[in-house]
Amino acid sequence: MTDFAATRSQFHLPDGTVYLDGNSLGPMPRAARARLDQTIAAEWGDMLITGWNKAGWMDQPARLGDRIGRLIGAEPGHTVLGDTLSVKVYQALAAALALRPERKVILSDSGNFPSDLYMAQGLIRAMGGTHELRIVAPEEVEAAITYEVAVTMLTEVDYRTGRRHDMPHLTAKAHSVGALALWDLAHSAGAFPVDVSGGKADFAVGCTYKFLNGGPGAPAFIYVAPEHAEVVEPALAGWLGHDAPFAFEPAYRPAPGIARMRVGTPPVLQMAALETALDVWDQVDMPALDEARIALSEQFIAEVAQHAPMLELASPRDPAARGAQVSFRFTEGYAAIQALIARRVIGDFRAPDIMRFGITPLYLSSEDISRAASEIGTVISERLWDTPEYRRKAAVT
């Protein structure tokens, strides 16, 4: 059983702050400062070019990828780090379309993060406009999975509402019509246990700076299911995904398995910061995390309902239908979030009216949750959001 008091103590949070924005940027592991200083001074500074081998920089994307793999239920050797999430979406989508050349529909939903939709639009343009990006409401995805669909491209947890798709169920539906399933785990990895292997996802991608706490600009990850790993031909055919990068051959030959999804030089400093977060994650039992997260979320919903009954819950009431994020609808949500931040309860806002709060036991206690709910009650009931300053800020956002 994970000791969450122990994991909490391994993160730095400013005094008096309740941080409910880990769904956007997770807090700093205390070990990050010393680790980065080591990477900068002892590795870059003193090892110079030899750091690629001596300090293990070259292997980090695979090594750290596998440590994330455990958290998302991936088979070892099938997850690798690199690039940004948007680039990884493009890469996975291009690979999926190449596996279903006779089909021309990418199915997504209106709850997907816009960058995923944009990357699909850009890929379709680059491919000559022969494909269609079909966007339906989240509730209509299942019915829209037809024989036309090459690949479903869905973010498991809706970034506004926290609504969670049933990954195994929708993936099975996709497979039943011969389509592939690409899952964006941006709001899943580190938020709750994911099982890409059991759920039979074909491709999964995600970022590491949200619930995984890898730091601002931390690299993305990509998972390719074993049955596709030796088959996919990368569209982003970079030298570090080549079978023999240092042979400098003129023609691309993909590396075995997931390594072919590497592209260019990995961001060594970002990797070092991420590693300190993974040192904490290595201590975490995922079912225990889930139990504690649900308990904190239920407490939060109940206490907000008590202190601020006028807030409308935008997230599903059923914990099983929800990610690690609890959202409320409030017309003056932007101003209210500003007022809350001034009282050191950090959530965030998504247009047009969503107040978002990320809940994780990794660094949040039951006392933090009570304090947050109570401050939300004060801000709403005493109309502390109703100042010219907060309203002005809302107007320019």
Added chain:
Amino acid sequence: MTDFAATRSQFHLPDGTVYLDGNSLGPMPRAARARLDQTIAAEWGDMLITGWNKAGWMDQPARLGDRIGRLIGAEPGHTVLGDTLSVKVYQALAAALALRPERKVILSDSGNFPSDLYMAQGLIRAMGGTHELRIVAPEEVEAAITYEVAVTMLTEVDYRTGRRHDMPHLTAKAHSVGALALWDLAHSAGAFPVDVSGGKADFAVGCTYKFLNGGPGAPAFIYVAPEHAEVVEPALAGWLGHDAPFAFEPAYRPAPGIARMRVGTPPVLQMAALETALDVWDQVDMPALDEARIALSEQFIAEVAQHAPMLELASPRDPAARGAQVSFRFTEGYAAIQALIARRVIGDFRAPDIMRFGITPLYLSSEDISRAASEIGTVISERLWDTPEYRRKAAVT
């Protein structure tokens, strides 16, 4: 006039080391440790999500891009940072092909870095195989620029020989037949003055971890000429290249100008390290750098010829036809580089027989160059490379 004794003092190099591998990974600016600690602790740690605005993280790609822009002769507001060089090659190439839809040939040369060729091969595959990547010898590029060519894709300086293309001349030739010119400045930016504006390059890309000293895994940059900047439709259409990223619209609308070439979340920690290098670069007068580089390179070539006359110069003898790299051919080059490294003179090796040495006055003095040439002489003439250990290492590379 730049004081290079002053710039040298701003880099950390291990005692007794002569570092001639800045063409692979530049050394650490001394200011990097404190700057990274600030970014980690005071920004990520204490500002948390507000760092995106308060610490200026969101603007870094454009702000630092412009500081690199000065070094490559770009108009202000036309250079932006992000991703890896391979990804930027893909992005620029896709944009160029979309501007010349009726032409199907990408012209490159056998001296290009293989990853550029691989990315072109991947893009062609993704586009349905309708294009051709035509690869000629470096000397044959000019004659091969015909009316079939959509875009020339060349690395200005050959990563093995240091041979330098005549950028303005070849670009003019490309334009004369209606083709576009994409230049990879990996071995140019920070190596010598570049003038993408005067040379009329349509697109330029480069990395920042070589002669720019941005650190291992530092981000790439991309330049788009003003005449194309408002026209190109990005294939990698990420949310941070959207006109209104935080409006979360379902359809992609490119941001004005170079900002559309941004894709995903920028690597904040890498940017911070790069910024400390750019603080040094801001002090550098580029013509003065060039003069000093040529003097050091000429000294190096002359002294190596004196101490190790059996080494064959692989680089052009004319400084104007050469980048900041001086290479020699030697059959036992791999073993010789190992022996040199053991004597703390750091160069590197590229198959099959190239010993590479990067020369820059930014952190190398005339005494360093003499010491390096003398050690090369000792290693070669005393056959110090001829040990079972160094030969064994060569066999596995």
